[in-house]
Amino acid sequence: MSSKYKILVIEDENNIRNFIETILNANDYQTLPAASYEQGLLMYASHTPDLVMLDLGLPDKDGIEFIRFIRKTDATPIIVLSARTGESDKIEALDLGANDYITKPFGTGELLARVRATLRNNRPGMSAGSLPGEKFSLYDLIIDYDRRMVFIGEEEIKLTQTEYNILALLSYHTGKVMTYAAIIKEIWGSSDDGSIKKLQVNMANIRKKLGSKPGDNQYIINELGVGYRMNEENI
Numbered sequence: 001m002s003s004k005y006k007i008l009v010i011e012d013e014n015n016i017r018n019f020i021e022t023i024l025n026a027n028d029y030q031t032l033p034a035a036s037y038e039q040g041l042l043m044y045a046s047h048t049p050d051l052v053m054l055d056l057g058l059p060d061k062d063g064i065e066f067i068r069f070i071r072k073t074d075a076t077p078i079i080v081l082s083a084r085t086g087e088s089d090k091i092e093a094l095d096l097g098a099n100d101y102i103t104k105p106f107g108t109g110e111l112l113a114r115v116r117a118t119l120r121n122n123r124p125g126m127s128a129g130s131l132p133g134e135k136f137s138l139y140d141l142i143i144d145y146d147r148r149m150v151f152i153g154e155e156e157i158k159l160t161q162t163e164y165n166i167l168a169l170l171s172y173h174t175g176k177v178m179t180y181a182a183i184i185k186e187i188w189g190s191s192d193d194g195s196i197k198k199l200q201v202n203m204a205n206i207r208k209k210l211g212s213k214p215g216d217n218q219y220i221i222n223e224l225g226v227g228y229r230m231n232e233e234n235i
């Protein structure tokens, strides 16, 4: 399986989409092209990209609606491609959970810088300053940050991207209580009434996948009403 990052490019102007694809492909990213909101949504659902580049002015629907729809369930990073001069669209996009925006026309260097930064900031273990090749271990739990893989002993534990991101975030802050709000802000970027519930559901899945029984605090300590804490060995 290819380990290249998959980037969905939703843009109806062919020359701009081709320009973005050419740059990204030349820099070892895999691209998925879409020319409309509906096409973008289909590609998103069938390919689960690592990053979405999103034009706001799409022919069939406002790109803002794509952000609104995706953010109901997913933390997949989104960079908005904006030709608009008004700041309100950008602020609205960011408030709805877009990770960054880039204003047209843009150059190669700027595009690549935004993509790199956005992907890096969505790998909590890396963005927090860990070194390439570094691994986290706690008892028989191992997190391989470079490969975004988790093991218990020899067995690989299959986590969703969001579950992995939560676990990696906690591991970097090992031993420290992270509040619901802090985790939610790091993982989803913004919060709403359902955020704590969403976090709790993800956490329950993580604990189940790690083989923890209710009340078992071997890896992750549930600080009731406050947040979660990655355990430390020997304390």
Ligand code: CA
Pocket (backbone or CB within 6 Å): 011, 012, 013, 055, 056, 057, 058, 059
């Ligand atoms: Ca457009």
